[in-house]
Amino acid sequence: MDLALTEAQEMLKNSAREFLERECPPSLVRAMEDDERGYPTHLWEQMAGLGWMGLAFPQEHGGEGGSLTDLAVLLEEMGRAMLPGPFFGTVVTVGLTILDAGSDFQIQQYIPRLASGALIGTAAVLEENAQYSQDGINMSGELSGDSLQFSGSKLFVESANTADLMLVPVRTSGSGEHGVTIALIPGTASGVSMSALESIARDRQYEVSFNSVSVPTEEILGGVGEGWPVLKRSLDRATALHCAVSVGGAQKVLEMTVEYTKQRVQFGRPIASFQSVQHDCADMVNAIDSARLATYQAIARLEDGLSADREIAMAKVLANHAYKWTTLTAQQLHGGIAFMEEYDLQMWTRRAKVAELKFGTSGPHREVFAQSMGLV
Structure with missing residues (x-):
């Protein structure tokens, strides 16, 4: 297995480092720790202009057609610069998940906008037990006609204050691996509220509460009860x-x-x-x-x-x-x-x-x- 970077990946690495050293110095990161939004919109727009949000998405959906390794090279440079903002949630936890398991409608509806930076995404996964496992998904959801309804709360949801789209797993039946259903909901959906949590990194993390939120079944990702x-x-x-x-x-x-x-x-x-x-x-x-x-x-x-x-x-x-x-x-x-x-x-x-x-x-x-x- 050859893990050496290709010439194109080296160019991506060097250009990303040069850009982030210029546009995202530690002084900006420090300022964003006290900023209500948590990141500068002009930097997000510049990154979108460079095609970074679309790097790992197919060209037919508005992306650059890159690989996960290409994305890792870029993320390494972002970690080096402590880049603030919702890039990881938008591209990795939401975008790539929809690309992996979304219906044709969901892919056409969301991927082009996620790839262009027009849509910001986040995943609301963790609950009180803070487990990244099937046993950690306990927030109850119930199918009613052609919609999924659920109530409860999720913790440590990153950039929820600016998210246009949330990926929310709930439990509609069973236990363990069975009965997990993933919903895609607007960040401003009726019944969604949030409160800020303190983080040692001083990034934007929230407890998000869902009060009788209703989602149409076409916004279920991967099938009812088949989300794990x-x-x-x-x-x-x-x-x-x-x-x-x-x-x-x-x-x-x-x-x-x-x-x-x-x-x-x-x-x-x-x-x-x-x-x-x-x-x-x-x-x-x-x-x-x-x-x-x-x-x-x-x-x-x-x-x-x-x-x-x-x-x-x-x-x-x-x-x-x-x-x-x-x-x-x-x-x-x-x-x-x-x-x-x-x-x-x-x-x-x-x-x-x-x-x-x-x-x-x-x-x-x-x-x-x-x-x-x-x-x-």
């Missing part, structure tokens, strides 16, 4: 692709740390000349490269239509470790300045903690990996 396989594939894709975001963030932190240790003088010489500091930086490189390799291997298997549970689990564990450990080690090597709000490093550190929790902590993924190896 669709949601499982969606979560698998999202987990693997979000690992690329983590790898990008960790890579930037490593580069910041190496540059700082070259400049920071102690005992008459740069601290980068001390062996223990060099060992820490070398360990950071090893952790990041391992996570990157595992991430792109998992994505390659998804592209090829192969089973990737083991590879996704390994990528998630390694990406969690790489991002968290790299930022914490960087904090130590920077010393006291790293803990100052005015210094940029703490922004990556906070996002590393959120990334560790998103799409499951390392524990459940270690369990999946162990089972795939026949160890449990």
Whole structure:
């Protein structure tokens, strides 16, 4: 399996880095932490003009016809820049899920607008138990004539304040894998309300409440009671692709740390000349490269239509470790300045903690990996 980037992917990587360094510096990210919307509309429009939202969608639906690996390359650069906004939810958790399991009507209705950036999407999956599993879907829904009605609440819904379209799994019958139904609803549908949640990353996350929301059956994704396989594939894709975001963030932190240790003088010489500091930086490189390799291997298997549970689990564990450990080690090597709000490093550190929790902590993924190896 050749995981080297193609010439076109290298060009995408370099152009994305140049654009984000210019248009999304840490000063903008810092400002967006206090912004009500959470991202600048002009940046979203610029990204749409570059075709980024449509990168992984087919050309016949208004996209660029790229691959999941192309998208991962772009997401790695976005993680490096801490890009604020609803790109991941719009493209990955909503757009690719509709493309995977949507009816012809749903694909024609939503994909061109998602690919152009005209429509913003988000997924409302987690409930009080915060499980990314079939047992985590308990919000009750009921079919009544030609509509699906449901009430309840979902937690940690990203960018719900600006979402035009929400993907909402509910339970219409049964238990476990059976009886999960996925609804597509407008973000401003009658009966939808939301309240902001505090996040250590200071991004836009919400508790979304649904009060007798009614959805026509043509807006059910994947069939009544048959939504879990669709949601499982969606979560698998999202987990693997979000690992690329983590790898990008960790890579930037490593580069910041190496540059700082070259400049920071102690005992008459740069601290980068001390062996223990060099060992820490070398360990950071090893952790990041391992996570990157595992991430792109998992994505390659998804592209090829192969089973990737083991590879996704390994990528998630390694990406969690790489991002968290790299930022914490960087904090130590920077010393006291790293803990100052005015210094940029703490922004990556906070996002590393959120990334560790998103799409499951390392524990459940270690369990999946162990089972795939026949160890449990």
